[in-house]
Amino acid sequence: MxxxxxxxxxxxxxxxxxxxxxxxxxxxxxxxxxxxxxxLVSERVAEFPGGLTGAAGExxxxxxxxxxLCYAERNAKTHSxxxxxxxxxxxxxxxxxxxxxxxxxxxKRFGSIGTLLSVWYAEFRGIIPFTFENxxxxxxxxxxxxxxLYCAFExxxxxxxxxxxxxxxxxIIYSYIYDYTDEFVEAYxxxxxxxxxxxxxxxxMNADLSDLGDDSYLxxxxxxxxxxxxxxxxxxxxxxxxxxxxMARAYTRGYIKGFAMTGKDVSxxxxxxxxLPIGLERFMRCAVKQFEEAGLKCVINRNPVHLINKKNTxxxxxxxxxxxxxxxxxxxxxxxxxxxxxxxxxxxxxALKAAYEAHADxxxxxxxxxxxxxxxxxxxxxxxxxxNAAYSEHQKKxxxxxxxxxxxxxxxxxxxxxxxxxxIAWPTPSIAGDISEHKxxxxxxxxxxxxxxxxxxxxxxxxxKWQQIQQKLIDALDTADHVEIKGTPGNETDLRVSLHKxxxxxxxxxxENCLSDVNIPAGEVFTSPLLKGxxxxxxxxxxxxxxxxxxxxxxxxxxxxxxxxxxxNYEDIEQGRExxxxxxxxxxxxxxxxxxxxxxNTVAYAAAEKFGIADKMPVLIAEKTGPHxxxxxxxxxxxxxxxxxNPDGKQIVARENECSALRKxxxxxxxxxxxxxxxxxxxxxxxxxxVNAENSTDIIRNGRFVLPGTEELxxxxxxxxx
Numbered sequence: 051m052x053x054x055x056x057x058x059x060x061x062x063x064x065x066x067x068x069x070x071x072x073x074x075x076x077x078x079x080x081x082x083x084x085x086x087x088x089x090l091v092s093e094r095v096a097e098f099p100g101g102l103t104g105a106a107g108e109x110x111x112x113x114x115x116x117x118x119l120c121y122a123e124r125n126a127k128t129h130s131x132x133x134x135x136x137x138x139x140x141x142x143x144x145x146x147x148x149x150x151x152x153x154x155x156x157x158k159r160f161g162s163i164g165t166l167l168s169v170w171y172a173e174f175r176g177i178i179p180f181t182f183e184n185x186x187x188x189x190x191x192x193x194x195x196x197x198x199l200y201c202a203f204e205x206x207x208x209x210x211x212x213x214x215x216x217x218x219x220x221x222i223i224y225s226y227i228y229d230y231t232d233e234f235v236e237a238y239x240x241x242x243x244x245x246x247x248x249x250x251x252x253x254x255m256n257a258d259l260s261d262l263g264d265d266s267y268l269x270x271x272x273x274x275x276x277x278x279x280x281x282x283x284x285x286x287x288x289x290x291x292x293x294x295x296x297m298a299r300a301y302t303r304g305y306i307k308g309f310a311m312t313g314k315d316v317s318x319x320x321x322x323x324x325x326l327p328i329g330l331e332r333f334m335r336c337a338v339k340q341f342e343e344a345g346l347k348c349v350i351n352r353n354p355v356h357l358i359n360k361k362n363t364x365x366x367x368x369x370x371x372x373x374x375x376x377x378x379x380x381x382x383x384x385x386x387x388x389x390x391x392x393x394x395x396x397x398x399x400x401a402l403k404a405a406y407e408a409h410a411d412x413x414x415x416x417x418x419x420x421x422x423x424x425x426x427x428x429x430x431x432x433x434x435x436x437x438n439a440a441y442s443e444h445q446k447k448x449x450x451x452x453x454x455x456x457x458x459x460x461x462x463x464x465x466x467x468x469x470x471x472x473x474i475a476w477p478t479p480s481i482a483g484d485i486s487e488h489k490x491x492x493x494x495x496x497x498x499x500x501x502x503x504x505x506x507x508x509x510x511x512x513x514x515k516w517q518q519i520q521q522k523l524i525d526a527l528d529t530a531d532h533v534e535i536k537g538t539p540g541n542e543t544d545l546r547v548s549l550h551k552x553x554x555x556x557x558x559x560x561x562e563n564c565l566s567d568v569n570i571p572a573g574e575v576f577t578s579p580l581l582k583g584x585x586x587x588x589x590x591x592x593x594x595x596x597x598x599x600x601x602x603x604x605x606x607x608x609x610x611x612x613x614x615x616x617x618x619n620y621e622d623i624e625q626g627r628e629x630x631x632x633x634x635x636x637x638x639x640x641x642x643x644x645x646x647x648x649x650x651n652t653v654a655y656a657a658a659e660k661f662g663i664a665d666k667m668p669v670l671i672a673e674k675t676g677p678h679x680x681x682x683x684x685x686x687x688x689x690x691x692x693x694x695x696n697p698d699g700k701q702i703v704a705r706e707n708e709c710s711a712l713r714k715x716x717x718x719x720x721x722x723x724x725x726x727x728x729x730x731x732x733x734x735x736x737x738x739x740x741v742n743a744e745n746s747t748d749i750i751r752n753g754r755f756v757l758p759g760t761e762e763l764x765x766x767x768x769x770x771x772x
Contacts, residue, residue, distance in 0.1 A: 088190040092121050095193055098200065105159040106203045109150055109167060113174060113196055120181040120189070129182070129269040137178050138274040141375040151175070153381045153437040163211045163219060165437050169357075169385040170199070170223050172378075176355040182272025183249050183352070187233075195226040224389050227358055231394070232401045234356040239405040241351045242323055242368075243412045250350040250370045254331050255338060260287055273328055273372030277486075278427075281479040282329030285499055289332070293506060297476075298336035300509045300570055305420045305472040306344060308568040312694050314470060319417035322346040326370040327424040330476060337420075346417060357385055358398065366423045366473065376427070376597065380438075383632070387439040395452045402456055406463045418469035425668035426481030427597070434625050446637045453723040457688065466688045474570040475670045477505055481663055497661075504657045508671065511653065513565045516572045517697055520650055522759035523575050524561045524696070526747050528552060530740035532583060533646065535677055538752065541589050541734040542604065545679075547646045548583030550704040560704040562685070563696045564647075573651025573674035577704045578684035581610025581642050588679055590730055592665055594672060596633045599665055603630070603728065605681070610707065611640045612681060634681065636724045642709050644725055645680035648738060648749065649673055655732055656766040669727045676731045677738060677750075682724030684710050732767065 098114035099107040119137055123129065140149035150156045150171040157164035174196060180188040202218055241247045250271065257267035262283055268275050286294070309316040322341055326334050338348045353371040354360045361368060406413060441449065479485050479498045488494035527533065530549055537543035552558045561575040590603045602618035612635070617626040635641055649655075651674035658664040658675065667675070684690075686705040690713065694702045706713075713720040732753040740747045748756050755763045 084187045084190045087194070088186050091190060091193040091197055092117065094197055096121075100200075100204065102200075102203055103208075108159065109171075110196075110200055110203070112150060112171070116175060117177065117193065117196075120177050124181050124184070128265045129272075131264040131266075131269060131275070134269045134275050138373075141274055141373070141378060143375075146375055146378060151375075151378050151381070153439075154435050157437040161211060163216050165439055166216065166219060166223070166388060168437075169382065169388055169439060170195075172382050172385065173223075173357050179272040179352060179355055182270065185237075188237075188356075191226070191230055195222065198222045220388070227389055228394060228397060230356075231358050231397050232404065234358050235398065235401040236405040236408060238351070238354060238356070238359045239402075239409055242349065243321065243409055243416050245321055245347040245349055247349060247351070250326065250352065251338070251348060254326070254334050254350065257331070259283070259331050259335070262287070267331070268328060271328060271370065271372065273370070274374070275328065276373040278373055278478045278480060279327075279329040281485070281495065281498065282327075283331065285479075285495070285502060286330060286332040288499065293503075294332055294336050296510055297333050297506055298340055300566060301333075301337050301420060301422070301472065301474045302340040302344065304474065304567045304570045305341075305418075305470065307566075308470040308472055309417075311567055312470065312689070312692055314468060316417060316470075317345065318468070320345060320347055320415040321412070322348055322417050323368075323419045324348045324350050325366070325368060325420065325422045326350050327367075327422055327476075327478075328370060328372045329478075330422065333476075334422075341420075360386075366421050368419070368421075377433070381435060382438075384439050384441050387441045387445055390441070390445050390448060392448060395448050399452065399455050399459065403459050406459060410463055413463040416464055416469065418471045421471060421473040423473060423475040423668055423670055424478050425475055425671075426478035426663075426666050434620075434628060441637060449637075450723065451718070454718050454721065457721075461688070467692050470568060472568050472570060473670055474509060475505075475668045477502055477666075481661075481666055501657075501661055501663065504661070505671075508651065508654045508657060509566070509571045511566070511572050511651070513572055516650065517563060517565055519760050519763060520563045520575050521696075521698060522757060523648060523650070523749060524559055524563060526749060526757055527561055527575070527577075527648075527740050528555060528559055529742055529747070531742050534737065534739045534741055534746075535586075535730070535735075536737040537589055537730070537734050538736040541591065541730075541736070542587055543589045543730055543734070543736075545586035545588060545607070546584065547643070548580040548610075549577065550580055552703065557700060558703045559696055559698075559700040560702075562694070562702050563698075565697075569670070571651060571654065571671065571674060573654065574647045574649045574678075576645055576647030576685055578686060578707055578710075579610065579643055579646045579704075581708045584610040584643055588728060588730065589734075590728060591734055593728055594665055594667060595669060595726060595728065598629065598633050600630075600634075605630075605728070607643055610642050612642075613640070634726045634728070636682075636722075636726070638682070638722050638724055641681040641722060641724060642707060643679055644682050644684045644707070645678070645727070647673065647678050647680075649676050649678060649729065650755075650760075650763055651675055652732070652763045652766040656769065659733075664731065669729070672729045672731075673727045676729050676735055678727050678729040680725050680727045682722045682726055685725075686710075687721055687725070688713075 095114055095117045098110040102110055123133055139145040140151055146152050148155055150168055153165050153168045156168035160167055174192055177189045177192050199222055206215055253267055253270055268279055306316055341348050351369040353367040353369040481501050482494055482498040532549055533547045535543060535545040549560050560577045564574045564576060565572040585607055587606045593600050593603055600617045604616050605612055606614040615630050616623060617630055619626045619629055631637055654671050655675035658667050684707055690706045690710060710720050735750060735753050738750040740749060755761060
């Protein structure tokens with residue numbers, strides 16, 4: 051049987067595949083030319099595991115199981131919960147333990163080659179979403195690569211894997227990635243910009259959103275659906291039309307306001323890319339209608355599936371997506387490390403340039419991204435596994451080079467001065483507690499609804515009121531040459547943040563009056579500080595960053611750059627430092643302080659304390675609940691020269707620091723592709739003081755606003771303590 055399977059090598063070798071593809075002028079998302087190949091390879095996969103036994107037999111049996119489910123599902127008239135649970139069983143907490151997705155398990159079964167096979171297994175499972183979209187070409191080339199791997203194992207027989215065999219397997223997978231980079235990258239760019247791509251949008255706009263049965267619209271996406279998505283959709287159905295309209299209006303109005311505040315003309319654009327956490331369809335349906343009323347067609351792409359396109363994101367994913375397994379996400383965070391290097395970087399940049407050129411006309415119409423973040427799941431403390439793929443120092447350098455060049459390419463087709471964005475966040479059911487214990491509890495659902503309604507209020511605060519109060523803060527801060535920040539007893543924060551000198555204080559300001567536009571909700575004033583003279587230690591007892599809960603996070607700065615750091619997440623100090631490097635610093639060292647801000651959204655802070663969810667609040671909201679500091683790029687990366695004004699008419703001039711000032715002479719040293727916010731909550735805040743050579747002005751003392759004209763911000767804090 052095995053030798054019969056390997057006849058496929060003579061039918062579908064790499065040369066034949068490439069010759070077939072030369073006749074394909076452009077990507078066809080449902081290419082009939084692949085139907086015969088798909089049928090043939092599916093028949094062969096159905097004969098797995100053949101003569102393979104042991105770990106290899108188990109591995110290819112798992113592949114067969116998923117492939118057969120997908121084959122049957124492609125012809126199904128409806129999609130069901132039962133099939134979804136079968137397809138995604140390996141992402142469940144129990145299923146993951148003995149899944150080849152788990153690098154630890156894969157290495158246990160295969161030895162050192164296990165990591166490579168786990169990485170491929172994660173890529174192979176892309177056939178699930180591709181099947182639901184009928185992207186038969188993508189499914190076919192994945193299955194054909196599976197066949198090549200199978201044949202390699204059959205030829206190896208029962209002999210122990212050696213270095214030569216590892217190289218053979220690695221070469222097969224690398225060839226798949228390299229050879230199809232052009233198609234995979236172009237297909238992703240096309241779906242991100244072309245309104246004609248309507249798979250998810252059709253579901254959002256046409257499905258019966260009130261039907262949440264076992265064959266509801268939720269299972270049509272081909273994404274992992276859990277109680278999180280089901281209960282979110284249930285709550286969306288319960289909210290009134292006015293609630294939904296208010297949610298959507300904050301999102302769409304904030305997006306359009308982002309253009310106005312930077313002097314950009316949104317009327318020149320016709321397309322907006324929307325992000326959709328599954329379950330929020332009723333909100334998104336209303337938002338699509340509002341965008342269309344404003345002249346913007348919505349594109350809802352799928353979160354990247356192919357490894358070559360994947361982005362290391364946490365709660366903000368670029369497209370539509372279902373549930374995840376946090377451990378799996380962390381295990382496969384750096385899968386590309388097994389293949390990444392100068393050659394693949396050059397190939398991907400070439401593919402990106404070609405994709406942008408192919409869709410240049412549509413890219414001119416693209417206005418940017420309207421992002422939706424979700425939050426509520428318990429802060430993760432991932433286990434650091436030696437079995438996971440990890441970038442070398444050279445690969446990190448290559449990644450930085452790629453990010454810079456990729457932005458250059460994008461800038462040529464979508465100039466930063468013509469596009470904008472917005473971000474809004476909504477809670478998932480887990481915000482109310484452990485969903486596995488309470489999902490059938492009516493009290494649990496009531497608590498979720500109560501928290502959700504509170505977040506609606508927070509995301510739609512009256513801007514006029516916040517604008518006036520925040521202007522008082524800015525007026526005081528603009529008299530200072532630096533700001534002092536100190537923690538309460540037990541908190542070691544002691545920082546001096548240096549500010550730009552204003553040439554004309556009557557017409558210029560250092561701080562932006564941030565309302566509900568690109569960064570929802572309202573509630574902060576922020577600046578890009580000078581690095582020289584910015585020194586000291588930042589200490590947060592707990593802070594939620596990138597989906598991870600950090601305990602006793604400490605970061606020290608010297609002349610504005612990170613000089614030391616630690617956290618108490620692990621007994622092993624170095625493990626904690628590694629977590630900081632990966633999640634906060636994105637594998638960069640000595641990052642500068644790119645932002646200093648004072649959050650004024652005491653309503654959000656009070657809500658977090660009231661419901662006991664401070665550790666689950668996303669940075670988007672948490673940064674408004676106290677002073678916060680960003681490491682990495684400034685708030686104005688790549689837009690330093692765009693004139694921006696506050697509502698009072700003053701120009702915001704603190705738009706660069708000593709690093710970003712290099713953008714014209716040494717651009718690769720100017721940017722870091724990192725901007726991570728770290729918030730110090732009011733409860734740990736002892737003092738914020740604006741200081742100049744003649745005097746000083748206290749802004750906050752002991753967690754309360756004391757600057758005249760800002761005392762109203764304390765009402766939510768005081769009420770919460772009654």
